[in-house]
Amino acid sequence: MSKPRFMEFDDHKTLIKDYCGRHSLDFAKLSNMFISESQKNIAFVLPDPDFDPKTATIDGRPMPLLLWVEKISDKNFGDIIKFREFEHTDEYLRA
Numbered sequence: 590m591s592k593p594r595f596m597e598f599d600d601h602k603t604l605i606k607d608y609c610g611r612h613s614l615d616f617a618k619l620s621n622m623f624i625s626e627s628q629k630n631i632a633f634v635l636p637d638p639d640f641d642p643k644t645a646t647i648d649g650r651p652m653p654l655l656l657w658v659e660k661i662s663d664k665n666f667g668d669i670i671k672f673r674e675f676e677h678t679d680e681y682l683r684a
Contacts, residue, residue: 632658
């Protein structure tokens with residue numbers, strides 16, 4: 590039995606770029622953020638040189654989350670992709 594595939598940025602790049610265009614987010618900047626991929630989501634986080642990978646913090650504070658892309662399986666509609674913006678989205682990504 591194979592392991593479930595991660596939800597990868599490259600596989601969803603066009604959809605994410607379209608979302609950015611419709612919501613006035615700078616896709617080029619978003620593409621350069623720290624990207625965390627898992628089976629059901631992609632998180633875009635502000636990169637920082639002081640990032641501590643053991644605790645996922647910067648000086649003890651969580652790294653600012655900018656955009657969350659989540660895949661939700663629906664028995665009637667199949668996979669649905671949802672986007673969520675956060676308090677720092679405007680500051681770093683709004684075009």
